[in-house]
Amino acid sequence: LMVWLRRTTHYLFIVVVAVNSTLSTINAGDYIFYTDWAWTSFVVFSISQSTMLVVGAIYYMLFTGVPGTATYYATIMTIYTWVAKGAWFALGYPYDFVVTPVWIPSAMLLDLTYWATRRNKHAAIIIGGTLVGLSLPIFNMINLLLVRDPLEMAFKYPRPTLPPYMTPIEPQVGKFYNSPVALGSGAAAVLSVPIAALGAKLNTWTYRWMAA
Numbered sequence: 194l195m196v197w198l199r200r201t202t203h204y205l206f207i208v209v210v211a212v213n214s215t216l217s218t219i220n221a222g223d224y225i226f227y228t229d230w231a232w233t234s235f236v237v238f239s240i241s242q243s244t245m246l247v248v249g250a251i252y253y254m255l256f257t258g259v260p261g262t263a264t265y266y267a268t269i270m271t272i273y274t275w276v277a278k279g280a281w282f283a284l285g286y287p288y289d290f291v292v293t294p295v296w297i298p299s300a301m302l303l304d305l306t307y308w309a310t311r312r313n314k315h316a317a318i319i320i321g322g323t324l325v326g327l328s329l330p331i332f333n334m335i336n337l338l339l340v341r342d343p344l345e346m347a348f349k350y351p352r353p354t355l356p357p358y359m360t361p362i363e364p365q366v367g368k369f370y371n372s373p374v375a376l377g378s379g380a381a382a383v384l385s386v387p388i389a390a391l392g393a394k395l396n397t398w399t400y401r402w403m404a405a
Contacts, residue, residue: 235373295333296329307321
């Protein structure tokens with residue numbers, strides 16, 4: 194019974210994290226980043242997406258102990274977001290209105306780190322977390338460059354619930370920093386490591402809670 198309860202708790206946590214990560218992507222990162230604000234929020238977007246991915250991916254990976262599950266987790270997030278795109282499409286928006294972030298390659302790097310270090314948890318936290326933070330902004334910038342003019346999309350299809358103070362503005366690249374990719378990668382790499390450690394610790398806490 195305790196084994197069944199423990200597994201149920203883990204899988205429930207995984208589903209909850211994956212669903213919430215998708216919702217936060219659409220509401221706090223993906224939609225606003227790719228349309229309303231474009232380059233100006235790229236650093237904030239990079240940090241939120243990197244930390245959000247790494248906490249769930251490393252939890253899932255350490256739970257199974259099998260390299261490859263981080264990529265599987267990122268795939269779940271991607272599928273959920275594609276489904277959510279269909280909801281926006283049903284409201285009359287174009288299907289590329291919400292652009293799905295590129296999570297999978299960064300999760301693959303986390304898996305490769307875990308595999309290459311012979312399932313070393315601490316290496317996965319430090320090296321894997323750093324690689325996720327460094328790589329995700331790069332992949333997402335490439336993703337953004339392939340999207341048709343996001344600012345034009347923002348003006349053509351304004352968000353129904355967008356407050357007046359968030360009216361789309363021209364992106365000011367270079368006004369506060371010259372390279373949003375470099376700044377985003379640096380900040381995300383630093384912050385992804387402690388968040389990865391949190392994900393690993395959540396795995397331990399869940400076991401202790403179920404064993405109590």
